[in-house]
Amino acid sequence: MNTTCIMRKLIRVCKRFVHTKTKCYERPEWIKPIGHQTEVFIYNPITKCKVPLILKTNNVLKWYICGPTVYDSAHIGHATTYIKSDIIHRILSDYLNIDVLLVMGITDIDDKIIKRSIESEKDFKTLSRQFEAEFFTDMNELNIRKPYLCCRVTDYIPQIIQFIERLIAKDDGYITKDGSVYFNTNKYKKYGKLSIPTPDIRKDQHLNKKSSLDFALWKAVKDNKPSWKSPWGYGRPGWHIECSAIASTVFGSSIDMHSGGIDLAFPHHENEEAQSCCYHDVDQWVNYWLHCGHLSLKGDVKMSKSLRNTISIQDYLKKYSANDLRMLCLLSHYRNDIEFTEEIMQGAISLNKKLHNFINDCDNYVAGTFKTGEIDENLLFTTLYDTRNQIHTALTDDFDTSKAMHAIINLVGVGNKMLRQDNIISRSNNVSAVAAVSNYLSSTLSKLGMSRSTKLTIDNRQIEDIIDHFLNFRRAVRIRALEQNPKDTVLLKECDNARKCLNTCGIVVKDQQNISSWSWK
Secondary structure: OOHHHHHHHHHHHHHHHHHHHHHHHOOOOOOOOEEEEEEEEEEEEOOEEEEEEEEEOOOEEEEEEEEEOOOOOOEEHHHHHHHHHHHHHHHHHHOOOOOOEEEEEEEOOOOOHHHHHHHHHHOOOHHHHHHHHHHHHHHHOOOOOOOOEEEEHHHHHHHHHHHHHHHHHHOOEEOOOOOEEEOOOOOOOOOOOOOOOOOOOOHHHHHHHOOOOEEEEEOOOOOOOOOOOOOOOOOOOOOOHHHHHHHHHHOOEEEEEEEEEHHHHHHHHHHHHHHHHHHOOOOOOOEEEEEEEOOOOOOOOOOOHHHHOEEEHOOOOOOOOOHHHHHHOOOOOOOEEEEEEEHHHHHHHHHHHHHHHHHHHHHHHHOOOOOOOOOOOHHHHHHHHHHHHHHHHHHHHHOHHHHHHHHHHHHHHHHHHHHHOOOHHHHHHHHHHHHHHHHHHHHHHHOOOOOOOOOOOOOOOHHHHHHHHHHHHHHHHHHHHHHHOOOOHHHHHHHHHHHHHHOOOOEEEEOOHHHHHHEEE
């Protein structure tokens, strides 16, 4: 390598170093919102510490969440992000009684959708609607609440075009020769709020961008692909502008909270913040950014469609329950990555069973059908009081469900030890502490999205099969009782009681000699 080449390389390295140092020095500080302070403290990726959650409108939280790109089935990596978000949603709304307005953007047009549309020979709208419907079916089966508002990108094209027009007029966006539009990152001096960007000079050199960091606001149409008319030519929106335009249309110039997976922090969320601040002429568009950790396979391998190592939600539900995956998320902090292995899943399953069995044992103890146990009510009430405080502290401290679950596990351990005492003679008749613990656990787990329903749903055919099996058993007992000499009146009476109980459930049983039949009332 000659001297000239060495000098050019050294100059390029020095420029990159100066650029990085400048960005570090100019990196903007987080602006503390003016409004109503809540009990919650949230980790702030800009300050790298926890800050108080302050709402502009008292007891109302405006939250935008990045939704799916609907070109394929969702996998459990996606699911854990939305489960974690749902847990936070429920903590805010059900536990802290904050009115949460959650809006989700649905990307129903992009390169992947267009490619899949061509491959499948389906219209892109038909394809995207199919996977959108499947996505919300999956979310429902995972007990994830549907957002207050779900917004498709294709329904907001006029707002997106108007958003870009304003950025161009302010010189924050520029049009290239082919009719595409890019955001001018050099003009925006606060670029790099969420992370220090690393420019890649080699990338997109053919696009005539002013800087490698500049990103597409509008992509010019190519090869007769889906497009919309704009003042600068036919095309479609860039990825980042979609969320900015949708969220701005619904919430305006300020959003309390914006969330997504950690992979969206840069470039997606960084670019959203930059273009939205320029559009609204504000220094801070989003007050709080929340980023959920990834789900990985054993060996820290990211679950990704590109790696072909995903597990679809429907395939997952064939083996595990919605509660099992939610428990896996609850046992970890939302910002942490989660490893998905059979061993780890069995741990979540075991804990679910332990909690379910304990609540059932408590209820049976209160009902008088649990025959063992010696309850130290003072200790149990004290443990319950401490658990309440620990859970409240954990959930208001950056939604730390991991600490909350450990407090619950400790309470169950104390209660189980008392219930398993074999001293039947001195069994306490005062059951208020046990009832209080059962009620609190059921309520808290419900507020975190845990369902007490079973993994399998029972349809009408299964119900009828169960009734048939039971009546076959009852008929065998009844025939045996009638054949006895003298007749076994005790068993016959129990058969009559079973018939009466079924009648209260809307099932009419008719006995004719040795034949029994039934029908719905």
